Structure formats: C-alpha cells, structure tokens
Amino acid sequence: MAPVEIAEDYPDTLLFIGGSWRSGTARIEVIGPSTGEVIGYCAKATISDLDDAVTASISGFHIWSATSAHDRAVVLRRAADILDSRAKLIGSQISAEQGKPFHEAVGEVLYSAEVLRWNAGEAERIYGRVIPCRQSGERLMVLPTPVGPVLALTPWNFPIYQPVAKIAPALAAGCSVIVKPAEETPAGAAALIRALHDAGLPAGTINMVFGNPDEISSYLIASPGIRKVSFTGSVAIGRLIGARAGQALKKATLELGGHAPVIVCPDADPVLTAQLSAAHKFRNAGQVCVSASRFIVHHSIAEEFTTAFVEATKLQAIGPLINARRVAAIDELVDEAVKAGAKLAHGGHKRPQVGFHYPPTILCDVPPSARIMQEEPFGPVAAICTFDDLDEALTIANGLPFGLAAYAFTDSSEAAELLINGLQAGIVQVNSFGLAYPEAPFGGIKDSGFGSENGIEGVQGYLHPKYAALARPVR
Incomplete structure (x- = not known):
C-alpha cells in the first residue's frame, strides 16, 4: 500500500x-x-x-x-x-x-x-x-x-x-x-x-x-x-x-471511457517495456481513463515480458480504489477471467483490511474473448494476451468500440508508422506512456x-x- x-x-x-x-x-x-x-x-x-x-x-x-x-x-x-x-x-x-x-x-x-x-x-x-x-x-x-x-x-x-x-x-x-x-x-x-x-x-x-x-x-x-x-x-x-x-x-x-491496448512487438525490449508498463498501469491504482489495460504481446517474448512485469509490479505502491463497488467489480472481472482460462501471474482477490484496497494484479494467457478484455476494468489489473503478426495485433486492439488511447512498443520505424496509422484511437503513443500534456489535444473517437x-x-x-x-x- x-x-x-x-x-x-x-x-x-x-x-x-x-x-x-x-x-x-x-x-x-x-x-x-x-x-x-x-x-x-x-x-x-x-x-x-x-x-x-x-x-x-x-x-x-x-x-x-x-x-x-x-x-x-x-x-x-x-x-x-x-x-x-x-x-x-x-x-x-x-x-x-x-x-x-x-x-x-x-x-x-x-x-x-x-x-x-x-x-x-x-x-x-x-x-x-x-x-x-x-x-x-x-x-x-x-x-x-x-x-x-x-x-x-x-x-x-x-x-x-x-x-x-x-x-x-x-x-x-x-x-x-x-x-x-x-x-x-x-x-x-x-x-x-x-x-x-x-x-x-x-x-x-x-x-x-x-x-x-x-x-x-x-x-x-x-x-x-x-x-x-x-x-x-x-x-x-x-x-x-x-x-x-x-x-x-x-x-x-x-x-x-477507454480500454487502452498496448502492442508489444517482438523487437521491443521486453524487460524495459514491462518496467515502463508497470509504472504506468498502476498509477492512481489504475483509475485512469488512458491507463493501459490490454497488453497484446508477441508470443516470442510474452514469457520474458510477463516475468519482468511481475517483478516490476512488486515494486509499485498504490492506494485504494474509490469505493467498495469498484473492489467488487474488479474481483468479479478477475474471477471470470480465470474461469475463462487466464492464469493469475500476480495478485488477485481482495485482502481483508479496512478501506477499499485491491492488490496490483496481472493476468496472462487471457483469451481475447474474456470479459476483462472487452470491458474497461478501471483498476489495478493488467490483462496479457499474445499475437503472431501485426495484423492480428491490430485486429485485437481495434476490436472494441472504444478509441481513447493506444500504445505500442517497437524498434522498427516501419512498424511504428504502421501502428500509428493503424491504431484506432484519438491518442496513439509509440515507445512511451506520456501524460496528458496541456499543449496536446486529449480526446477519443468511436464510443x-x-x-x-x-x-x-x-x-x-x-x-x-x-x-x-x-x-x-x-x-
């Protein structure tokens, strides 16, 4: 805490x-x-x-x-x-x-x-x-x-x-x-x-x-x-x-609302990307409309990314959620994801204590059809799924009616241009999780x-x- x-x-x-x-x-x-x-x-x-x-x-x-x-x-x-x-x-x-x-x-x-x-x-x-x-x-x-x-x-x-x-x-x-x-x-x-x-x-x-x-x-x-x-x-x-x-x-x-995807390409550094992701994901206990929620990671680096994400998450200190309803909603999403086949890599389940606390939680091998991949959790939960090629990653990322923020990590300028053009969001950031700067427009598309x-x-x-x-x- x-x-x-x-x-x-x-x-x-x-x-x-x-x-x-x-x-x-x-x-x-x-x-x-x-x-x-x-x-x-x-x-x-x-x-x-x-x-x-x-x-x-x-x-x-x-x-x-x-x-x-x-x-x-x-x-x-x-x-x-x-x-x-x-x-x-x-x-x-x-x-x-x-x-x-x-x-x-x-x-x-x-x-x-x-x-x-x-x-x-x-x-x-x-x-x-x-x-x-x-x-x-x-x-x-x-x-x-x-x-x-x-x-x-x-x-x-x-x-x-x-x-x-x-x-x-x-x-x-x-x-x-x-x-x-x-x-x-x-x-x-x-x-x-x-x-x-x-x-x-x-x-x-x-x-x-x-x-x-x-x-x-x-x-x-x-x-x-x-x-x-x-x-x-x-x-x-x-x-x-x-x-x-x-x-x-x-x-x-x-x-x-949003449900921001993060596409992590095979040429991205999985450890550094995971460390940046943990710091961004758990800011304000994940109660941020542009918070990264769906991590779409290339299968070749998914295990290394997940391990580094868990280690970086252990270093994060977060506060409580705003009320008991949010705690119950997060717990329900996590339970449903596990029942749908996801694996609990870290955290999960409210711990008995005063206040509205929920531990930083990471789910891996999450089916794209799971409810937590469809519905914005607005809390300290990261859901990880994998992809084989960029077309598949973009299909998953753009498959929801939301379009507020989207993120991607790659060392390739060609892939970066493809991602900037292909991601359907009002805010697209490559290789960073920037804040809402006063000088830059902040807004979404679609729903x-x-x-x-x-x-x-x-x-x-x-x-x-x-x-x-x-x-x-x-x-």
Missing part, C-alpha cells in the same frame, strides 16, 4: 455561486477510501441554488467575455501561482478523499497549475482571420467568439485536474462556467475555485454546485442560459449527456466520445466562428 496523506483539517465543502460560498440545505457524506469512514461533507444544491448559479454565470459571462485576453491571462497565471503555493495542503486533501498516494496528489496540483498557465498563454493566441474580398470597399472577417456559459461535469479520479481541464480553456476563451465536480472528491475542485477567486476572477464567472448528478445535469442542460456542456465519465452516462445536449441544440465535448481537451483544440471548443462583413456606408 502506498502512503496516503490523511488531512487532519479536511474541509467541509460549500457551494460557490455568484462569488460567494453557501452551505445549501443538506449535506452529502465524503468517504475516505483508505478507511471507508466519513471524513467530511459537501453541500447539496437546491433547484433555487441552480437557478442562482445560471443567473450568476450569465452575469459573469457578460463581464468576462468583455475582459481583454491579456487581463484574462493575468488572472489565470495568478491562480496558477496560488495553486503552487498551496500544493501540499491541497495534495493532502486530495489524497484523503480520493486515495491516491500523497506524491501523486501533489503532482496533480502542480500539473493543474501548468494547465492554467498554458491556457493563459492560449488566451492571448486566439486569432481571427481576414478573408480576401471580392469587391473593393469591403472587409470580410472571422471573429472567434466565446460560446457563452458552460456546464462542466467532472469525475472523481482526478479531483482538481479534471475540473481545470475544462475550466481553464473555457475561461481562456472568455466563457463563464458552472462546474459540478464529483461528490466523492469535492475538496480538490473547491481548492481550484478558491484559487481562481483569490486570483481576482469576477463574481459569477465561476460557480460550483454539488448534488444528485442526474438531476443537476438534466436541469442545467435544459436551461436556456447554458450554451455548452463538457462531460468526462462513462460511455453510458456520456450517451445520456450527449442526447440531452443534442435535444437542447447545445455544443458538447464528451471524454468517455470514447468526441471533442478535445488541452491543446489549441481545447480552447477552440469554447469558441464559435462569427463571420462579419464590413462594407462602405451606402450612399
């Missing part, structure tokens, strides 16, 4: 509406996954609170969209500095509420500050264009214009990064935001909101609510004041959110959603092109 920092002063989290904190009329328990005990509460929004948030976001949009790009960037950079200065405190709160090791939680806070800084720069790079005219005395222009108030719906696995990945580009573009973070992990998001407020963000520009996710999303998506929805979560809920946004004729960005976060594409998602024509006065 990895060291989890239990914040002694874990805060109760309030709503933030119109520049003020409010308690609401009810509270929701926050359970610490390391112990399974209540560590705090977050406020639950009423319909009246939601109406106030929409009204505030409309008012905030009028102010913020009229603020110069330079001044918007100043606020975002100032908020980044504030996060840096509070990183250890916020990290301890995230570690307590989400369960990730303290060093990972602090790293998430520092990375979120990077996201703010990059989007601050991007705010100053939102350029329009002039179109060559067909007749004299006329000017044709395309003006990037903020879409309006945004609803951001975020999950629990990265309590501060998931909100900032939506809030930062929206603010850079000149939009206001209502964010509904996960009720399981409210403190990380609240720390981000506090940093933005302390940095001088105008009242109403950022608002935060908690409550019943289905009720909040349905009510706010239907509100005429909301003009865009950005959601990260499961495919099933993403379909529902997308349908609601489509019914209301509102733009949507959907970052949904993994549409639209991007990060990169110039992230900011563009919060803008619409306004075509303007200016001619001489008619006389």
